[in-house]
Amino acid sequence: MAKADTTPRETVPELTGFQRDLLYTIADAAPAKGTKIKAALEDYYGEEINHGRLYPNLDELVDSGLVWKGERDKRTNEYGLTGAGEALLAQRCEWQAGKLEGVSA
Template sequence: MYDLTGFQRDLLYVVAGLDDPHGLAIKEELEEYYEKEIHHGRLYPNLDTLVEKGLVEKGERDRRTNEYTLTRRGRRELEARIEWETGYAST
């Protein structure tokens, strides 16, 4: 997790938190959080990086829509990050 950018970590949180994590839903959630447009050229390469690192699994819902889910490793990494953050934020 230490080698991820802040944006990639945010992607993990969003993928974990959405009931239906597909590209457009992830994009909309991040746009709401960042209060600016997230371009496809930023979103999808970063999702692909998370897939390559084994943190996210990419599946095909239909010919136009990909869906994303955390892998077991991704879930463990995210939980470890939350625990680490909580140790500092709760003081």
């Protein structure tokens, strides 16, 4: 049986898959307007993402400190990853890579 990883890590916030996809999308497009993020996710999912799903999730990520929100102008917000958001994605990528070791496509 494999030994458990006891390396101390920052607490990983509980995110939905959609919120993780938002982080990856923002990392790729930042700083990005909500409409750009929405379009990228719609391309990925192959379906429309409604505002009632997108913006509350963006607000949760802002409130959790993983995403920053700024004003591009009076009507338009833009979003980017904070240092904590970048660290979380790096940790996630490392974790995923470890899980896929030895798996062939």
